[in-house]
Amino acid sequence: MKAKQYFEEMLRSALTERALPWPEKAVIEPPRERKFGDYSANVCMLLAGAAGMKPRELAEALAADLRTRADQLERVEVAGPGFLNVTFAPGFWHGILADVQAAGAAYGASDLGRGQRVQVEYVSANPTGPLHIGHGRGAALGDSLARLLKKTGHQVECEYYVNDAGRQMRILGDSVWLRLRQLAGRQGEDLEDFYRGEYIKDIAAEVYRQNPDIFEQPENTAIDICFSHAVADILGGIQKDLADFRVGHDRWFSEKSLVQTDGPGALSKVDETFADLLARDLAYEEDGALWFRSTNFGDDKDRVLRKSSGELTYFASDISYHHDKFQRGFDRVIDIWGADHHGYVSRMQGAVEALGRKGALQVILVQLVSLLKDGEQVAMSTRAGKFETLSDVVAYVGTDAARFLFLSRKSDSQLEFDLELVRRKSMDNPVFYVQYAHARVYSMLAKAELAGIRPASPGPAAYAGLAGVDDLEVCRLLERFPDVVAQAAEQLAPHQVSHYLSELAAALHRYYSKHHVLSAGPEVAAARLLLLSCVAATLAAGLDLLGVEAPERMDQVVEQTVEDATGEAAP
RNA sequence: GCCCUCGUAGCUCAGUCGGAUAGAGCACAGGAUUCCUAAUCCUGGUGCCACAGGUUCGAUUCCUGUCGAGGGCACCA
Numbered sequence: 001m002k003a004k005q006y007f008e009e010m011l012r013s014a015l016t017e018r019a020l021p022w023p024e025k026a027v028i029e030p031p032r033e034r035k036f037g038d039y040s041a042n043v044c045m046l047l048a049g050a051a052g053m054k055p056r057e058l059a060e061a062l063a064a065d066l067r068t069r070a071d072q073l074e075r076v077e078v079a080g081p082g083f084l085n086v087t088f089a090p091g092f093w094h095g096i097l098a099d100v101q102a103a104g105a106a107y108g109a110s111d112l113g114r115g116q117r118v119q120v121e122y123v124s125a126n127p128t129g130p131l132h133i134g135h136g137r138g139a140a141l142g143d144s145l146a147r148l149l150k151k152t153g154h155q156v157e158c159e160y161y162v163n164d165a166g167r168q169m170r171i172l173g174d175s176v177w178l179r180l181r182q183l184a185g186r187q188g189e190d191l192e193d194f195y196r197g198e199y200i201k202d203i204a205a206e207v208y209r210q211n212p213d214i215f216e217q218p219e220n221t222a223i224d225i226c227f228s229h230a231v232a233d234i235l236g237g238i239q240k241d242l243a244d245f246r247v248g249h250d251r252w253f254s255e256k257s258l259v260q261t262d263g264p265g266a267l268s269k270v271d272e273t274f275a276d277l278l279a280r281d282l283a284y285e286e287d288g289a290l291w292f293r294s295t296n297f298g299d300d301k302d303r304v305l306r307k308s309s310g311e312l313t314y315f316a317s318d319i320s321y322h323h324d325k326f327q328r329g330f331d332r333v334i335d336i337w338g339a340d341h342h343g344y345v346s347r348m349q350g351a352v353e354a355l356g357r358k359g360a361l362q363v364i365l366v367q368l369v370s371l372l373k374d375g376e377q378v379a380m381s382t383r384a385g386k387f388e389t390l391s392d393v394v395a396y397v398g399t400d401a402a403r404f405l406f407l408s409r410k411s412d413s414q415l416e417f418d419l420e421l422v423r424r425k426s427m428d429n430p431v432f433y434v435q436y437a438h439a440r441v442y443s444m445l446a447k448a449e450l451a452g453i454r455p456a457s458p459g460p461a462a463y464a465g466l467a468g469v470d471d472l473e474v475c476r477l478l479e480r481f482p483d484v485v486a487q488a489a490e491q492l493a494p495h496q497v498s499h500y501l502s503e504l505a506a507a508l509h510r511y512y513s514k515h516h517v518l519s520a521g522p523e524v525a526a527a528r529l530l531l532l533s534c535v536a537a538t539l540a541a542g543l544d545l546l547g548v549e550a551p552e553r554m555d556q557v558v559e560q561t562v563e564d565a566t567g568e569a570a571p
Numbered sequence: 572g573c574c575c576u577c578g579u580a581g582c583u584c585a586g587u588c589g590g591a592u593a594g595a596g597c598a599c600a601g602g603a604u605u606c607c608u609a610a611u612c613c614u615g616g617u618g619c620c621a622c623a624g625g626u627u628c629g630a631u632u633c634c635u636g637u638c639g640a641g642g643g644c645a646c647c648a
Contacts, residue, residue, distance in 0.1 A: 024588085025589080027588065027590080029587065029590095032590090032592090033591075033592080040591090042589095042590060045629080049628095080591045082628090163648085166648075167648070168648060287646080288646090289646055290646095291646090300573080300574090303645095303646095304645085304646045307646040308646060309646075311646085313646075313647085313648090314647080314648055339575090339576075339643090340642065340643075341643085342574095342576070343574075343575075343642085345643095346574090346575090365575090365642095367576075367577085367641085367642090368641075368642085408584080410584095410585085412577075413576080413577060413578095413584085414576095414577075414640090416582095416583065416584095418583090425610065429610090432610055433596090433611090435610090436608085436611080437611095439610095440607085440610095440611085443607070443608060444607050444608095447607050451607095483587095491587085496587090499584095499585060499586095502595080503595085506595090509611055509612065510611090510612065512607080512608095512611075512612080513604095513609090513611060513612040514612080516607070517607060518606085518607050519606065519607080553608095554608075557610095
C-alpha cells in the first residue's frame with residue numbers, strides 16, 4: 001500500500017471516531033524538510049474550529065490516536081502551527097522494493113482513468129511545409145501525455161488533423177504549379193502569397209519528372225496534379241520527421257472528409273453540423289453568411305461559419321471535426337495548439353458546449369520555442385536559417401536530448417532551446433545525467449554477474465542489508481513515483497516526470513559514490529543490487545513516459561548522436 | 572482599447588487544492604578516483620518570489636489594480 005494512502009486511511013478513521021469530517025482542503029504530502037518526517041497533514045489547522053480546540057491540541061489528540069492504531073508508523077509528531085508529521089517504519093519502505101520488482105516496467109501504473117476514452121490531437125500542422133521546432137515541442141508533449149494517460153488507465157487515441165482543404169491548399173497547388181512553369185522556362189510571375197521554400201521547387205521538379213506531359217493537360221488538371229503530389233510529399237515528410245522523433249499518431253484525420261459528400265444530394269459532415277446548429281437556433285443566416293451564436297457562450301461577437309462567398313471558415317470545419325470526435329465516443333478530448341491560437345480557445349470551447357459536451361474539451365497551448373546557438377538567437381523566419389526544421393534540429397542534438405528538454409518545462413512558458421547546450425553530452429544536460437544513472441546500474445549488474453553475485457529477492461534477508469539511512473532514502477524516492485505519474489497525468493504536465501527523474505538519478509549517483517556495492521560482501525552486495533535494480537526499473541519506466549531511451553550502456557548513446565550529427569554539419 | 576499566458580538566485584527553470592527557514596541545475600571557487608564508468612560525488616551564497624492592496628490561522632500560490640515580456644482580438648488561416 002502507498003504511504004500516502006495508508007496515512008490518509010488511518011487519519012480518516014481517527015477523525016470519524018471523533019465525529020469530525022474530512023476537510024475539503026486537506027493535504028497530505030511529503031514536507032519540504034526531511035526533519036519533519038515522511039509525510040505531513042494539515043487537517044488539524046483546518047478542523048480546529050469545528051472541533052472546538054486549538055490546532056495543536058487537536059493535533060496532539062489525533063497523534064495519540066494514530067500511535068495506538070497505526071503500526072506502520074514509527075513516529076507521529078505535532079509541529080509548527082499544528083502539522084501532523086509521521087515517519088514510517090523501515091519495514092514499510094523496504095516493502096516498496098517488492099512492489100517495484102513485481103511491477104517491473106509497469107511500475108507507477110494505475111487505474112485512475114477507469115477506462116475513460118480520451119483523444120489527444122496534436123501537431124496537426126498544415127501540410128504546406130516541413131515541421132519546425134515549435135511543432136517538435138507540441139509533438140513531444142502530445143506523445144508523452146498519451147503515454148501518461150495510458151499508464152493511468154485511460155484508453156487513448158492520438159490523432160493528427162490534416163488541413164487538406166481550403167484556401168491554403170489552393171495556394172499550395174498554385175505555388176507548385178508556378179515553380180513548375182518557371183522550371184520549364186515558361187512564363188510565371190511571383191504571386192503575392194505563395195509558398196517560396198526551396199522544397200516547393202523540389203516538388204515541382206519531381207512532378208515534372210513523373211509527368212513530362214503535364215503542359216499538355218488543362219491547367220486545372222495540372223494544378224490538381226501539383227497539389228496532390230505536394231500534399232502527399234509534404235505529409236510523407238512530416239510522417240517521417242515524426243517517426244524519427246519517436247512520435248506516432250493512431251489516425252490521420254482529413255479535413256477534406258468533412259467537406260466531401262458521398263454522392264449527389266448527400267450531406268457532408270459540415271452540412272450535418274450546420275443543420276444541427278440551425279435546428280437548435282444556434283446558427284442563423286444574415287447578410288448572405290451563416291453565423292454561429294457564439295455570444296450565447298460568452299464570446300463578444302457571433303462568428304461566421306460560411307462566408308457570403310460560399311466558402312467555409314476554418315471555424316466551421318473545426319466545429320464539425322469536434323462534433324465527429326464526440327460522435328466517435330470520446331469522453332474527453334485534448335487539443336494541443338500553438339500559443340498563437342489562444343484567441344481561438346474560448347470560441348472553440350463555446351462550440352463544444354453548443355454540441356452538448358461542455359467541459360469535455362481541454363486545450364493545451366504550447367508556447368514558443370526560441371532557438372539559440374551559443375546564446376544567440378537563430379533566425380527562424382528566414383529561408384537561409386539552417387536549423388528551422390525539426391529534422392535538422394533532431395539530427396544535430398538527437399531525439400532523446402530534444403524530447404527531454406521539451407518535456408522538462410511546463411508547456412505554457414516560453415522555452416529556450418540552445419543547440420550547443422542540448423547537444424553537449426555533459427552534466428549541464430540533464431538527459432545524459434538520467435540516462436547515465438540507468439546505464440550505471442546495468443554496468444554494475446553486468447560486473448556482478450561475472451563475479452557470481454545476483455540481486456537478492458525482496459524479503460527480510462535482503463532488507464537486513466538495506467537498513468542504512470541512504471538505503472531508506474532511495475526507497476522513499478521510489479515510493480513517490482506512482483504519485484508523480486498520477487499527478488502528472490492529472491495535470492497534463494509531463495515535466496513533473498522529468499524533474500522527478502533528475503532527482504532519482506541524483507540519488508543514484510550519490511548512493512553509488514558513497515556505497516561500494518560489489519566489495520560489500522555477498523549478502524549486502526546482493527541486497528544493494530536489488531535496491532539499485534529497482535532504481536533502474538523506475539528510471540526506465542519514467543523515461544518511457546517521456547519517450548526517451550533508457551540505455552544499458554552510455555557508448556550506445558554517444559554512437560547514436562554522433563551518427564545523427566555527421567550528416568548535418570554545423571552552420 | 573479589450574482578452575489570454577507569463578514575471579521566482581547572475582543564467583535556465585521547478586515549486587503539489589494556500590503550509591513550516593522558497594529549491595534544483597548551470598556558471599564561479601575549493602576538494603574527492605590503489606576499488607563497481609569522474610558523463611560522477613562532496614563543500615561553499617545568492618533572493619523586495621515584478622510592484623501595491625485585499626481575502627485568512629497562514630499567500631510565491633487565490634482576488635483586484637499597476638508595471639514589464641510575449642501572444643490574441645477578421646465574412647484570415
